[in-house]
Amino acid sequence: MLFDRRKLLLGGAAGLILPGLARGALAQGAPLSPAQIGTFPDGVSADSVFVGLNMPLTGVFSGDGSDLKLGYELAIAQINAGGAIPAAWGLKGKGVLGRQIRYKVADTEGKPNVAVQAATQFVQRDKAILFQGSVSSAEAIALEELASRDKVLYMVGIAGSNDVTGKNCQRYGFRSQQNAYMAAKALAPVVAKALGKKLKAAFLVPDYTYGQTVYDSFAKFTKEQGWTQVLKETVPLGTADYSSALLNIANSGADVFINICFGSDAVASTKQAEQFGILSSMKLVVPNLSSFQDKEVGPELMQGVYGSCDFWWTIQDRYPLAKTFVETFSEKNKYKPRWGAHIGYMQTYLWALSVERAGGFNPVDVIKVMEASKSQPYESTVGRVYFRAEDHQMVRPIPILKGKAPSAMKGPEDFYEVIDVVDGESVMNPPDLFGCKLGSYT
């Protein structure tokens, strides 16, 4: 290990007002962690622990939410059953430290307020030792806030905004997905290499914080590659008809159309862009490909599209754990796992691993193990990964994808070719760039 856990705790705890529960533990001298914190140890019984899952099952994000849910459920089922699959991740026996994972799923409707409500129920009613999930940065930010207040570990689901591990980062929150900055920095050189260095770009930007963040990052990194921006069209979130913006883009004379819209906005805008003839006159780049965009838009339109993604199933050729994941998932759910399912699956395993490394469920210990993971990285579905101690952002490889022509597809879901997997270390933002200040452990 790079640093001494004990020193870190004492350093972190100095000058803090501690809640009554933790005070007794610290007074004894130098214990590693408070004996009682958050839902620990109440939430740990002899044979089981409870994990709360939050995701939108209704509302505009329900598609991604359902995918996310299936990922969590698969991982939990595998871990509980034990055997070869969890063993390949490094887990021992059945369950986590011999305890089965119980869980409940709550529908957040994609609303942060409801997400907080549901997670609070998990903490208060079920004594959850961990809660996971989100399909928007807003949900993630709201839940991180709650996690730190209630001292219960939270693992972010789908959330791309820099703020999640930036100005809204929290000691009790960890994110496994790349942020907007990483995605942009990984993607820009690859597309510049593939499409050319001196290109004119037109941006379609959904007018909300996430859209603006992705735009800022991607505009910056493509500019470094020699691209010039000829147009930036901002559209309200949830627009159904993009014709007025696309009309301007069609007449902009750009070489590349960079579509930052996400989810059903991406589907609608891409379909309409094709109808305006934009896709035949310009190359399409989608900095963040939404989970089901391929299927929803169709390969005819998605061919030749460049973008980055958390995970694409053909990456299984590179990583054995991914292969097991894709196989077991598609066997059970009859489709190939996407971004959401992968995040849920992977981070549930990472948490279980961290708990086993910590030798207990005490969140403070588990957090410290995760923060120390740089020195002892995890082998995962996307290769070797670790969480940064400074902002809890996972440092991880980022797949860069290119849409396949329908004729080149080897199966109904073979939408993309993985043209590169960019090393995570090289694209990280400086940890303090987005103003992260992790709170206290206790």
Add this chain to the structure above:
Amino acid sequence: MRRLDPRSFLPELALLAVLAAAPLLLPPLGFSHDLLSRALNWALFGLGLDILFGLAGLLSFGQAAFYGMGGFVAAYLLVSGTIQSVWLALLVGTAAAGVLGLAVGWLAVRRIGIYFAMITLAFGQMAYFIENSPLSDYTGGENGIAGVPVPVLGFGAYAVRITAGLPMYALLAAAFFLGFVLARRIARSPVGLILKAVKENTGRVAMLGHDVPAYKLAAFTVAALYAGLAGAMLGPFQSYMPPDAFALETSGQLVVQTIVGGVGTLVGPLVGAALWLWLRDNLQLIPGFGPLWKLVLGLAFIGLVMGLRRGICGEILHRWRIRRDAARLSAAQARTEAIEAGAVAVPAVAEDVALPMPRPAIDGRDAEAEIAIEARGLARHYGGLKAVDGVSFLVRRGSIHAVIGPNGAGKSTLFKMLSDEVAPSAGEVLLFGQRLTGAGVTRAAQRGVAKSNQLNQLFLGLTVRENLRVAALARARGRFRLDLLLPGAGRPEVEAQIAAMLRLLDLSERAETPASVLAYGEKRRLEIGMALATSPNVLLLDEPLAGMSPSERVATCALIRRIGRSCTVVLVEHDLDAVFGLAQRITVLSEGRLLADGPSEAVRRDPAVQKAYLGAVQDDAAHAGEAVHEPA
């Protein structure tokens, strides 16, 4: 200080007991402290909607705008460090929501019913877009504002942080309790009564001289203030201010919860919110149910709107009231039947008409004016149809003046122009020499022009006493007054006026009877009585005898004669015998034009009048016997 009946505080005490017991008794049923606190926040938000919809009958689908406004202003001020005190931030947030409410309300109250719902919904969406895009630097856009501090009670060493859990529950319970007490006082204030009347019959409230848009705007603003306070408390409650506070679905959920709980009950929002949140939490946990929870709750909501239209609390309250009032109501109904069967003798009007409340003063040089009302070239055209075409006549002060004419002569339209309900296409009306036209029916009423209608326009859900009170309050309080915290029956001069009116109308025994239960003749008397209860200078009576039995006609004629001794009366009537018996002067209209105008006897002998009437006489004779008259 007025005598206080401890029983009138029963709802408050009961609520207090429930709020105190809930966190102890309910958690085993799955109501965690967090869920209860959330329900209270929704309930506080819903109190505003209950005042707006339950009291004033205005259904808003845009309340989220004010919830979000209050919430984000408070959260921004706190997180940016502009304001340190959470309490102050709550206040500023609430006020900001109130200001927004005033602005949106000013536009929205121009329309009612369907339009109102659409407009509020559209403005709600506008607020959402503005929050999300142009103001995202302040609101955090779709990410919201995290890290909102909790309030601190006390100073220095004695400071207590109101943290999540029980302390926060206590704070929200206190806020809801105060909100409830306040809402209940508002509901029982003169403003509350007027709003109830607005819900029953908006047009009549305006005719009595109340500034209806202003009262609606007041209700809208009060609702916005409630929403603002609830929104402002949301941030500190969960240390995070969510952007979905602004979402359309928030407005929708509020409406649904309030309806489910029971609108107009003030506890409905609390019951509805608790139930909705509990069901949504627990339905999801049924294995295999997952996302279907919303479908099921949607179906349940449809069933509720179709079947239990008063909502849970509303239905309970309604049944309880029916049981409580059963005896009284059936007695009232029995009396109604007796009157309608002719078993009750029609009373003679015994007293002289002396109203306790003064009539509006006629200012300066016009105080001695001989002419009460002057119509100058009045005309009203509907497309090509000239309903009234250039009619001029004078009504002498202190006289009884009749307007007659065959069906379709334009009498009702003319009358509506006299009270400025309908704007003339040409010409004007002068009241004591001052131009009345263009002021609108409310100002006309305040200047002392009252009108009773051809078709009864009573507040059917209110008692006889309350009907008269709405009328008398218009004279006592003027067009608009924001006495939200005064008791409705707190003005002695108004109560005296009501008592006098009840005696005059012979409705004293029926004072506490809902107007809907009255016999037809009684309703007609009340219709006239409401106009008179405003202490008018000029009383316009549109077919006061319509549908009355012969004995009731006699009594009503006597009443009108008595009224005529102290007040100028203009009446439209088909019963020519009654007209010639009552009126000193008569104006005759035919096909929208003035046919004759003069003393009663002269008009009676006028050949032109006779000719016009002969043509229509059969028609008219047939008419006089009918209970309901077609518009003339």
Add this chain to the structure above:
Amino acid sequence: MPSTAALVSQAFNGLALGSLLALVASGLTIILGTLGVLNFAHGALFAVGAYTAFVMMQATHSFVLALLGGCAVMLIIGFAMERLVIRHFYARPDEDQILVTYGIGIVLVEALRAWFGGNSQRVPVPSWGTGATKLGFMVYPTYRLQLIGIVAALLVGLYLVLYRTSVGLVVRAGIENAGMVGILGIDVRRTFLFVFAVGIVAVGLAGMLYAPVVAVTPDMGATFMVQSFVVIVLGGLGSFPGAVIGGLIAGEIISLTSAFDSAYSEVMLYGLMALVLVARPQGLFGTEGRV
């Protein structure tokens, strides 16, 4: 300042956008005008229309057949809604009608989600509408050009039904005075059933025609519903010409604002609504006295 060419293009696009809003809003307005019911399930029915097109396309592989089949389905849904629910609400306050249709909207959207899932479905552009057409000053999607024509034809058809048939006469008379029509001995109930179903078919058709353009998700209708409310407020309650002109105005506002900054297109729309409310509360084509 955008170029003249850009403004002209956007003005043209506004026409396309506006015609769709006009169709959605006219469905809303004839129900509102005749039956006095504000249909809060209108957005959900737009989505139902789009999903119907999706299912029918899969079954028939012909867009025209899908439209015809879709109309039949919408007609049945309209009849069912009127018979089972709406009919019981004519005599009840406006607010109750709003509430019950709001509930129906929730149920329809969630039923779509339960059936098809939350991801968007693909409805391809019909083969005769693919590609883009050069219009001299700009390139415009062929299908959208055709849409302007199709929607215009549908609106003309609706106009003919409303203004040139005996049923339409009853409908318009009903708008003026529902009670009077009943007194005249005309069976209002059947007319109401017919009108409701026509309104539902209109919005369903809008959903079907737009399915190849937008993302077909259960929640897709919300935006269109709110915008069609604005159109009605602009045009005037229950006024068919008001809905058409209001729709076109709304389309132009959204589109022309986009020539300057798309982010403000929605805000401008609401701003205009506020302006109309101040200057002419009854709407551009509304009659005074009806509120």
